[in-house]
Amino acid sequence: MGEKLKRRTKRESLLLNMGPSHPAMHGTIRIMLELDGERVLNSEVEIGYLHRGFEKTCENKTYLQVLPYTDRLNYVSPLINNTGYVMTVEKMLGLEIPERAQYIRTIMCEISRICDHLTCLAAMAMETGAFTVFLYMIKAREFLWDVVEQTTGARMTTSYIRIGGVKSDFPKNYKELIKKAVDETRKVLKDCHGLLTKNKIFLNRTKGVAVVSKEDAISYGFTGPCLRATGVYYDVRKAHPYLIYDQLDFEIPLGENGDNYDRYYVRMLEMEQSLRIIEQAVEKMPRGAIEVENIGEILEPYQAIKSARNKKPSQKIKLSPNLEGTEKEKYPHILTSDKRYIIPPKEDTYTTITGLISHFKFFMKGHGIHPPKGEAYFSVEGANGELGFYIVSDGTDKPYRLHLRAPCFHIMSALEKMIQGGYVADIIPTFGSINMIGGELDR
Amino acid sequence: MEGKAKEMKQSSAVKLLKEKFPADILEYSTPFGDETLLIRKENIIKILKFLKETPELEYSLLLDITCVDYIGQEPRFELIYHVYSFRLNHRLRIKTKISEKNPFIESSTCLWKNANWLEREVFDMFGIKFKNHPDLRRILMYDEFEGHPLRKDYPLKKRQPRLPGAE
Numbered sequence: 001m002g003e004k005l006k007r008r009t010k011r012e013s014l015l016l017n018m019g020p021s022h023p024a025m026h027g028t029i030r031i032m033l034e035l036d037g038e039r040v041l042n043s044e045v046e047i048g049y050l051h052r053g054f055e056k057t058c059e060n061k062t063y064l065q066v067l068p069y070t071d072r073l074n075y076v077s078p079l080i081n082n083t084g085y086v087m088t089v090e091k092m093l094g095l096e097i098p099e100r101a102q103y104i105r106t107i108m109c110e111i112s113r114i115c116d117h118l119t120c121l122a123a124m125a126m127e128t129g130a131f132t133v134f135l136y137m138i139k140a141r142e143f144l145w146d147v148v149e150q151t152t153g154a155r156m157t158t159s160y161i162r163i164g165g166v167k168s169d170f171p172k173n174y175k176e177l178i179k180k181a182v183d184e185t186r187k188v189l190k191d192c193h194g195l196l197t198k199n200k201i202f203l204n205r206t207k208g209v210a211v212v213s214k215e216d217a218i219s220y221g222f223t224g225p226c227l228r229a230t231g232v233y234y235d236v237r238k239a240h241p242y243l244i245y246d247q248l249d250f251e252i253p254l255g256e257n258g259d260n261y262d263r264y265y266v267r268m269l270e271m272e273q274s275l276r277i278i279e280q281a282v283e284k285m286p287r288g289a290i291e292v293e294n295i296g297e298i299l300e301p302y303q304a305i306k307s308a309r310n311k312k313p314s315q316k317i318k319l320s321p322n323l324e325g326t327e328k329e330k331y332p333h334i335l336t337s338d339k340r341y342i343i344p345p346k347e348d349t350y351t352t353i354t355g356l357i358s359h360f361k362f363f364m365k366g367h368g369i370h371p372p373k374g375e376a377y378f379s380v381e382g383a384n385g386e387l388g389f390y391i392v393s394d395g396t397d398k399p400y401r402l403h404l405r406a407p408c409f410h411i412m413s414a415l416e417k418m419i420q421g422g423y424v425a426d427i428i429p430t431f432g433s434i435n436m437i438g439g440e441l442d443r
Numbered sequence: 444m445e446g447k448a449k450e451m452k453q454s455s456a457v458k459l460l461k462e463k464f465p466a467d468i469l470e471y472s473t474p475f476g477d478e479t480l481l482i483r484k485e486n487i488i489k490i491l492k493f494l495k496e497t498p499e500l501e502y503s504l505l506l507d508i509t510c511v512d513y514i515g516q517e518p519r520f521e522l523i524y525h526v527y528s529f530r531l532n533h534r535l536r537i538k539t540k541i542s543e544k545n546p547f548i549e550s551s552t553c554l555w556k557n558a559n560w561l562e563r564e565v566f567d568m569f570g571i572k573f574k575n576h577p578d579l580r581r582i583l584m585y586d587e588f589e590g591h592p593l594r595k596d597y598p599l600k601k602r603q604p605r606l607p608g609a610e
Contacts, residue, residue: 048581048582048583220556221557376474414557
């Protein structure tokens with residue numbers, strides 16, 4: 001603890017402890033500082049306060065049970081984490097998923113990316129004194145989270161992207177909902193551009209602060225907005241296209257100097273690109289199951305179970321409201337047709353013996369999803385950078401080893417260098433600009 | 444015919460490595476389409492350096508270092524490097540085996556700066572010791588923690604005092 005700082009560089013320097021519980025630290029990390037007045041001479045970053053054994057836990061859970069844990073990695077953009085994990089497993093299984101599900105995944109990922117960037121920039125702006133921007137951005141995030149909430153049923157712990165597809169289809173009014181969220185976010189982005197991008201106070205606080213060179217950024221393993229702020233063109237969505245990103249028209253904004261301002265500006269521009277992606281995807285998305293108006297006789301669940309004792313009911317069965325979007329007729333559009341990897345529709349589970357058996361076969365210990373033996377690495381473009389999963393399978397229903405390449409782990413290892421020689425007051429905005437997420441960093 | 448198709452898929456980096464270091468490459472495989480090379484432990488840094496510094500390859504981004512514990516096998520540990528080349532837009536997996544009795548390997552901190560923390564994590568979780576590492580300490584667990592939690596023989600529910608000395 002503070003090993004490196006035991007040898008001070010100057011006799012009259014001051015040692016100061018920042019964190020792990022510091023009001024301005026969003027996330028629990030500890031920075032030991034060696035100060036000469038307001039200047040940072042040296043520092044030591046200590047992480048691990050949120051370590052909860054994610055990888056060890058995953059080794060002891062089945063492939064389906066791992067999914068909720070991935071929500072809690074980067075809890076601002078859980079849908080991207082879900083996608084990364086699920087697509088790694090799908091790579092091992094060789095699964096093809098329906099086109100509509102791919103579009104839904106893309107839209108949800110981009111919504112998450114905007115939420116993540118908004119949260120990051122809101123905090124960063126607040127730390128440089130712009131409280132209005134914080135409130136505006138959090139307001140925009142609410143509109144986006146409305147879409148997430150109505151589609152997945154949760155705001156943060158979504159577990160929505162499933163192996164083989166997605167949990168449920170979009171709600172009926174998704175077009176209006178997404179349009180409203182996109183429009184509101186655009187308005188907010190315009191306002192925030194007006195408030196910050198050319199604001200002298202903000203420029204003075206961020207331009208030329210915590211500069212990272214191109215070479216350093218690559219050497220430290222930077223990916224995502226922090227790498228692009230230094231001018232390196234690398235985005236997993238373009239380099240190794242997944243889902244439908246190669247069919248969409250979007251750009252990768254680049255910075256020049258790799259300072260706090262560029263990290264802010266790249267994120268601002270990226271959000272606009274994400275909005276473009278969402279609009280295009282909504283436009284191009286193939287149609288799902290046609291909404292059948294509930295006419296005629298509809299059975300309540302208890303009636304269906306009762307009548308199934310004699311004969312499979314022929315009428316439509318009403319599902320509980322929290323299963324909305326998972327109706328049987330929607331399955332072909334949102335989930336793979338390979339029955340081995342998906343949960344059977346609830347209508348079948350409760351009314352037919354085959355449905356019940358396949359339901360149990362899916363969840364029983366030792367059954368479920370068995371990827372073939374081998375190892376796979378797959379990565380998606382997370383909000384902070386390349387989010388990669390490395391899974392080793394031994395052919396059983398539990399991963400033999402699961403490792404997460406957390407983007408901010410690499411970026412955090414450069415923090416000591418980034419704050420060296422700067423002012424104490426710049427530590428917090430710098431820390432904000434790299435968007436450290438404790439859940440992903442400490443795993 | 445099948446062999447030919449496999450040969451076609453090999454990336455230029457793999458071909459070049461096979462030419463230059465035929466004795467060090469123990470195995471070449473492509474599980475799920477990811478190109479993987481198993482390298483002799485002694486020359487791992489030489490090969491990583493070659494990959495990073497050869498102008499036509501430039502595997503300049505170290506994506507990840509991690510380890511897998513194959514308990515019951517000899518050698519027990521497998522260290523995995525993922526490197527990426529901007530020039531070729533290609534990802535390569537380099538693996539090497541480490542035995543339990545001699546858990547030492549040369550550090551790659553001389554090549555990449557993020558190797559510092561990545562190797563600290565592998566040391567913390569698996570007890571692999573990196574030679575010439577500038578600052579090999581635990582990173583996620585606290586210094587007084589006993590054992591290496593991601594080893595397969597570390598019990599899942601074993602508890603240790605959160606604060607050293609406290610029960």
